[in-house]
Amino acid sequence: MEILQAIGAVLTVPNLVLILAGVIVGLVFGAIPGLNTPIAIAILLPFTFAMGVVPAMSLLLGTYMGGVAGGLISAILLRIPGTAASVATVFDGYPMTLNGRAAEALSMGTFASVFGGIFSAIALLLLTPVLASLAIAFGPWEYFGTVFFGLSLVCLLMRGRMLKGFIATLIGVLIKTVGIDPINGIASRFTFGNAELDAGFDLVVVVIGVFALPEILYTSGKLGDIPTPQKFQNKWFFVPTLRQITVQLGNMIRSCVIGTIIGILPGLGGGPAALIAYAQAKKFSKHPDEFGKGCPDGVAASESANNATTGGALIPMLALGVPGDTVTAILIGAMAIQGFTCGPLLLMQEPMLFRTLIAIVIVANIFMFVVQASTVKWAAKILQMPRYFLMPLIAVFCILGVISVNNRVFDLFYMFAFILLGYALDKNGYPLAPLMLGVILGGMVEQNLRRSLSYYGTFWDCLKLPSVGTLFFILGIVFPLISVIGNAREQMRLRRASAA
Amino acid sequence: MGEFIFLSLLLVACGVLLAITFGFPLVQMDLSGGARMFPQLVLGLLIVAILARMVIILASGKKEPFAFLEIFKGPRLFFIASLFVSIVTMRWLGFMISVSAFLVGSVNFNYWSVKGNLGGAKAIAARSLPMVALVVSLYFIFTKALTVLLPAGFTGI
Numbered sequence: 001m002e003i004l005q006a007i008g009a010v011l012t013v014p015n016l017v018l019i020l021a022g023v024i025v026g027l028v029f030g031a032i033p034g035l036n037t038p039i040a041i042a043i044l045l046p047f048t049f050a051m052g053v054v055p056a057m058s059l060l061l062g063t064y065m066g067g068v069a070g071g072l073i074s075a076i077l078l079r080i081p082g083t084a085a086s087v088a089t090v091f092d093g094y095p096m097t098l099n100g101r102a103a104e105a106l107s108m109g110t111f112a113s114v115f116g117g118i119f120s121a122i123a124l125l126l127l128t129p130v131l132a133s134l135a136i137a138f139g140p141w142e143y144f145g146t147v148f149f150g151l152s153l154v155c156l157l158m159r160g161r162m163l164k165g166f167i168a169t170l171i172g173v174l175i176k177t178v179g180i181d182p183i184n185g186i187a188s189r190f191t192f193g194n195a196e197l198d199a200g201f202d203l204v205v206v207v208i209g210v211f212a213l214p215e216i217l218y219t220s221g222k223l224g225d226i227p228t229p230q231k232f233q234n235k236w237f238f239v240p241t242l243r244q245i246t247v248q249l250g251n252m253i254r255s256c257v258i259g260t261i262i263g264i265l266p267g268l269g270g271g272p273a274a275l276i277a278y279a280q281a282k283k284f285s286k287h288p289d290e291f292g293k294g295c296p297d298g299v300a301a302s303e304s305a306n307n308a309t310t311g312g313a314l315i316p317m318l319a320l321g322v323p324g325d326t327v328t329a330i331l332i333g334a335m336a337i338q339g340f341t342c343g344p345l346l347l348m349q350e351p352m353l354f355r356t357l358i359a360i361v362i363v364a365n366i367f368m369f370v371v372q373a374s375t376v377k378w379a380a381k382i383l384q385m386p387r388y389f390l391m392p393l394i395a396v397f398c399i400l401g402v403i404s405v406n407n408r409v410f411d412l413f414y415m416f417a418f419i420l421l422g423y424a425l426d427k428n429g430y431p432l433a434p435l436m437l438g439v440i441l442g443g444m445v446e447q448n449l450r451r452s453l454s455y456y457g458t459f460w461d462c463l464k465l466p467s468v469g470t471l472f473f474i475l476g477i478v479f480p481l482i483s484v485i486g487n488a489r490e491q492m493r494l495r496r497a498s499a500a
Numbered sequence: 501m502g503e504f505i506f507l508s509l510l511l512v513a514c515g516v517l518l519a520i521t522f523g524f525p526l527v528q529m530d531l532s533g534g535a536r537m538f539p540q541l542v543l544g545l546l547i548v549a550i551l552a553r554m555v556i557i558l559a560s561g562k563k564e565p566f567a568f569l570e571i572f573k574g575p576r577l578f579f580i581a582s583l584f585v586s587i588v589t590m591r592w593l594g595f596m597i598s599v600s601a602f603l604v605g606s607v608n609f610n611y612w613s614v615k616g617n618l619g620g621a622k623a624i625a626a627r628s629l630p631m632v633a634l635v636v637s638l639y640f641i642f643t644k645a646l647t648v649l650l651p652a653g654f655t656g657i
Binding site (some may be wrong): 041043183190399 | 502503506508510517521525527529530531532533534535537538539540542543545546549550552553556567568571572573574575576578579580583584587589590591595599602606607611613614620628634635637638642646647648649650651654
């Protein structure tokens with residue numbers, strides 16, 4: 001009942017206008033590569049100084065929800081993940097566009113986004129005290145085990161191409177080792193004396209270099225080809241049919257659970273959540289061969305998981321005052337400016353405010369759904385632009401996005417190297433999904449492994465720990481082995497069948 | 501053979517990087533295995549995987565074309581070369597000039613490659629001027645509203 005009271009408190013015209021404005025700004029920043037939610041929130045933060053806590057958080061949380069969901073439009077239509085959280089959406093969203101099913105992909109992605117967002121808000125309401133204590137119990141070894149297990153799930157993304165996928169994963173992990181050593185902070189690795197490489201390669205630049213621009217480069221060679229016509233019904237509000245939703249329900253719930261749990265763990269965020277949920281969706285699917293070729297299950301899994309991280313990330317922020325990422329760090333600052341300190345006392349002393357924040361998350365997700373579902377047709381107009389005009393224009397947005405990340409031209413140079421790498425890998429049949437998983441998780445694997453070694457002694461000492469970390473590490477070894485054996489059996493069966 | 505050449509280049513790069521890792525300084529207080537441990541582990545695994553893949557390619561005896569080379573032909577070459585020139589000249593010419601030149605050049609080249617002609621001077625101007633206006637607008641939106649530092653170049657704008 002208290003949550004209904006909280007929703008009632010949010011449902012005032014000024015608050016609704018602020019949530020809507022935040023959602024729209026977030027969607028725009030999420031859709032443009034290079035621009036992201038932290039930038040949007042940082043720009044909007046000064047506007048909140050003169051507001052009360054509820055209007056201020058309405059604007060900022062609206063931006064947060066919109067920003068995470070915004071990446072799906074460019075990921076599905078153009079193969080450009082606006083944010084790292086949308087990388088997994090590309091795998092099936094873009095093939096669906098190529099098959100003339102852009103509207104279906106966008107409407108499924110939009111619905112999965114709101115489903116994930118509201119699911120995580122409910123988790124935030126019910127599980128905050130319990131899940132927050134879970135997050136605080138995670139040490140480096142537990143993190144290492146979890147992230148290593150996440151990385152091992154990559155084997156599900158490379159059926160029939162195990163060795164190629166393994167090479168791509170290792171290249172991704174290697175990319176993440178460039179820069180100053182994250183543990184001792186002294187050794188400069190693979191920087192060749194260039195101080196601009198000390199911070200390593202930025203994830204957004206790698207995503208644009210590996211995914212977006214190679215696709216534009218490839219399309220430049222076939223501009224004369226007529227693009228696949230898109231099937232768009234004459235309506236203004238695009239939602240999946242009840243049957244499509246029912247089919248995806250189990251997939252979305254599983255992905256939401258993954259997203260919420262990963263969201264709670266500081267430092268992981270939407271990218272790994274979406275990739276792991278995607279891998280799991282493929283594992284449990286009745287038609288895994290369709291993944292990567294335009295399967296709506298992949299879009300639903302990715303979008304519900306990455307939006308579910310938003311509520312998850314708010315759990316340690318509100319319950320413990322621990323920011324899991326840049327956005328929640330800024331939100332803690334915004335709350336402090338308003339005179340509220342995030343942490344256990346907030347739940348005890350300001351229970352109504354806590355519920356109001358959850359209500360804002362729910363309302364923001366509904367607004368995000370309405371805005372996205374009603375703009376699907378307009379967004380898809382992009383595909384009707386002549387390709388000779390569209391391709392260079394996207395390249396310009398990619399350039400802008402890359403410069404915006406660190407305010408420097410240098411990032412464009414290594415982006416260029418990643419275009420060549422991405423193109424070469426793609427044309428030689430190497431899957432790019434494992435490479436991205438390697439880039440996203442590689443740094444976390446190294447940092448937590450080395451922290452564990454510093455803390456516990458040897459690797460053997462770590463393995464002897466009776467903890468979740470050990471369990472996940474063992475699963476991370478066993479899982480790929482089972483996949484390799486299964487893959488080898490399938491290859492043998494196919495060979496026998498073709499010989500017969 | 502294309503993949504074999506690609507893997508050979510990758511193998512050489514891995515060898516060079518592995519040699520470089522031995523130069524990473526070791527810090528006495530660092531009990532985590534040191535800066536070189538993790539890259540050496542990754543590079544070692546990568547070299548083994550690349551060699552395994554090369555053996556498989558040689559054993560299969562398939563001769564596939566080097567698909568990567570298509571990047572150096574026709575419109576793709578123009579796109580990649582103009583993008584490279586735009587990036588290299590951006591610090592000196594500034595964002596507005598180098599990106600406008602890239603956009604105008606690419607759009608008109610692409611139009612020509614699709615239609616077989618550029619149309620008249622008016623058609624070229626009708627395609628090019630909106631592109632320049634767009635780049636100028638983007639420049640001011642990003643620098644003034646979003647406080648992104650885009651290179652100004654010699655013009656200082």
